[in-house]
Amino acid sequence: MTDISYVRKEMAPSQPAPASTVGPVAWARKNLFASIPDTILTLVSLWLIWLLVPPLIEFAFVNAVWSGENREACIGQDGACWAYVKAYLPQFIYGRYPDPERWRVNLTFLLFFGGLIPMMIPSVPFKRENVIYMLVVFPTVALVLLTGGNMDFNGFLLPDTVIAPSMLKFWVDYAILTAIVMAAAAGIAKASQSRAAPAAISVLVIFGVLAAIMVVLEIDFGLRPVPTELWGGLLVTLVIAVTGIAVSLPLGVALALGRRSKMPIVRLVSIIFIEFWRGVPLITVLFMSSVMLPLFVPENLTIDKLLRALIGVALFAAAYMAEVIRGGLQAIPKGQYEGAQALGLTYWQMMYHIILPQALKLVIPGIVNTFIGLFKDTTLVLIIGLFDLLGQVQSSFTDPNWSSPYQSHTGYLFAATIFWIFCFGMSRYSVWTERRLDTGHKKR
Amino acid sequence: MKRTILPVLASAAFAMVATAATAGTLDDIKAKGHVQCGVSQGVPGFSNPDDKGNWAGLDVDFCRAVAAAVFGNGDAIKFTPLSAKERFTALQSGEIDILSRNTTWTMTRDTTLGLNFPGVTYYDGQGFMVRKSLGIASALELSGASVCTQTGTTTELNVADYFRAKNMQYEIVAFEKADEVVQAYDAGRCDVFTTDASGLYAHRLKMTNPDEHIVLPEIISKEPLGPAVRDDDVAWFKVVRWVYFALLNAEELGVTQANAEEMKGAESPNIKRLLGTEGEFGPSVGLDKDWALNVIKAVGNYGEIFNRNVGPDTPLGISRGLNALWTDGGIQYAPPVR
């Protein structure tokens, strides 16, 4: 018997893939020219790209003017006038903030990003200290640096006849207020059978920190005061955005909790508040804050224009934030609430330790989206006469020194790029966080 | 619930609240050490910040004059740029002490808005600017034109009245801010740009090619521009009014920034009374005896202010016209100091 083996002993050598399925040609056939309509679409797209991209590159780079002293350099050129942006760059960043004082703005930017970056990188330790820095230390320092500090507090409680308005009166008033609140806290604690001392001490700590902040604000560091009318450009954009974010987040949490509260009046008030702000356009809110707010306060009290816009923006953003956070709260299974209650946690303990950490984590993308929206919305303040980045760019168009046919195109292109970098950066960060926190239950 | 926002609100309120007693505007100003002056957001020649943020212009100089009268120093002043929409609220709410923002004195504003107008620092009227290339010589040829203007001002109403009275068609495009009007007109959205004639000259400087535009001869309205104060404080009103009169009297008597100090020794009793070497005129309105001297030393007389900011030698190149003294054929006239 001859050894006829019908079964191959070794694997057949693998053939190369058919030429029609590999290589760039195959890729193009699969992804670009799969069918006749596909081919038509591809060709149309190529035509669109050819129509838009080369002229844009030509405008922004090839034909652009990069240096020059005034409009002469740019007139007659068929491209962007970057020389104008270069000349105006300080204004776009600082507005009319006085020249010799601009280091203060730079320092503020540095302190801000110095605090922000370690907070955004999850592996950096000392998160708690970082949060305290961002929420307490940085705002105080920034306020002193930007305004110049050295504020006058004249007192608020006692009638002027007892002590004339002065710094002394303010601190006397403040001490009285602290004592009253401490007594009230202790009283409530006592009445509800817990120990009075811890409540009073926590009140004292809060008021102490506030007092420390105000002392810092009151000290004369010898910085020249810079009124907010002189602020402008990116500085104002960032001040509004950062303040809006910092205020709207806690306020949004409070409103979301209020809306899900079991207390009917609290719930009703929260719903009305949220739906009101969400139902009206931001621009009417800003008009309201600039035209109507002065009517709402007593006649002898004036509120800074920037602060007015800040209040409007923060309340507006808080309503949107509240809805995002409510979504997170609703997504937490009921068992989590019940489990926390079974452990005997109080409402605030339950929220702080169990519910909010989970809920907030769930809605991080939504929160960041609200931030992006808020950041873009800061441009609206130019309509009520504040000069944010876009406002500053717009106002520079009327400078006869630099007016040329492509000045406005260049200015808008510059502003658009800056805004795009910030917003796109934030959205990428949110996508990255979402992936990092994703517990992997999703398909695809 | 409120716990988180209280600190924010409280610190904000403490920080930004300026408490003002109700004793009287003059005393309040003396107590806080400066005059808070409401100006425009940028009209060259009237109130315009330079690239260092220093304000200059006719309206600005008037505010400096008031500050000099109160403090003897024209720099004891702070400026608040205001839009057309905000200006009256800002004054009414006490945010500013004096509004010096090319504001037209009208009966409504005088009677129902709670304002007082101490005087007219600039007699103006509404005019039209068009492109030279249109070949138009008179406003009567404007039928069918698109007109760009700023919203919320008397100009918008004047245009409507003018075109309707002349039975001409027109289209109004009203923007929120002056800069946007300039930009749109410059981009060719409109044939006509209308605002106070002084403003036209000022805004023309902002065009891509200022020489391509002309201001038509027609003036379609009376626009007496001047400072305004609240009408609940007559004493302060008088201070501002007499600062204005002092500027006019100084020009009439030949007292200038340069010669003010030596004029103190002049023979003329009129000059003596103005400069405080005779009589108690300053104290009668709550100011120092040499209030007018301080004003003139700080900013010069009315003619000097005018020429420095908007006069023929400035880029605006506006002639005195109605704003000349009554002795020179104009209508600027001041009661005597006596």
Place this chain on the structure above:
Amino acid sequence: MAIQETARTPDKASVLNDPKVRGWIYQIVVVALIVWFGWEIITNTAENLKARNIAGGFGFLNINAGFGITQSLITYSELSSYGRALVVGLLNTLLVAGLGVFFATIFGFLIGVARLSNNWLISRIATVYVEVLRNIPLLLQIFFWYFAVLRAVPNPRDSIALPGDVFLNNRGLFTPRVIFEEGSGLIGWSVLAAIVVWIGIYFWARRRQEATGQQFPVFLSGLGLLIVLPILAWLVTGMPLSLETPELRGFNFVGGTRIIPEFVGLLLALSAYTAAFIAEIVRAGIMAVSHGQTEAAHALGLRNGPTLRLVIIPQALRVIIPPLTSQYLNLTKNSSLAVAIAYPDLVSVGGTVLNQTGQAVEVIGIWMAVYLSISVLTSMFMNWYNSHIALVER
């Protein structure tokens, strides 16, 4: 019994530890705060208004406005009242918002679908579009569309003439206007008749398809009717329509229909911006439909188009509708940015009224009331539509 009694009585628990009592205390505090806050505002406002001699109330709405408005859907002149001016503004807002919603939806769906396309180039272009437009402030886009494009378009004397007597210049887009002359009523009726027949065909075709499985080209035949019937009517009645073509006279074109540049700029910016958001919503909605559905449809022999139209989109709509509603509302609210480029919408006209009359509280009150009602009405409609779709769910 006695023992039980003592056991039941808690030691000496304070009423303050009772959650219900606490709840009421909190609420009373909240109410007190709000009442105090509201009282402060109202008294301050009243005092301030009195001090400033501003009379409250809506009487000013009947006074002559005295200012002109560029675009108005109803007759309006300087002699009309402030109230009418505000109505003109409201209609302009509704017009730009309505058209904006229409275009944004179409663009948005197209781009959303394109992002999921198998064609690599198309999906990349759609991605770039979404990422660029979404991350640039709307106001900037409006300025761009308005000022940048305005500078690129010639003045009336050098207008770009498009075929069919359409002219484009920096005063707007001018198209011929159809003038209905005597006896043109029949044309209107014929349009109506065509629509009625179209609906009839739709139901007949559906019944036929259910009975026999045969399809009928409903859309094409309906469209044909809509074109043919009016033309027939036009011929029969002796051609009573005439065109009024725009012609250059003096500064500008006269006659015809005119679309002002402010409207075009705002509409373009609003639809392009909102379309980017809608595209993302559509993409998420389609991706939420399980891939098995596509495979099953393909297995049944449906091609890509019908699969998308008959299987995927109806299911995706359920996910899409709620966020789409909020995008529609955002677009409506964003139309208030018209104020920046002088499009006479409600906020813009209201701002002028506010300036002329000084009635800040009343005008801002009107704004808020109008936008809140639009929000509530839109939400109600979309909720109804949403529940209508949700019924399909099995």
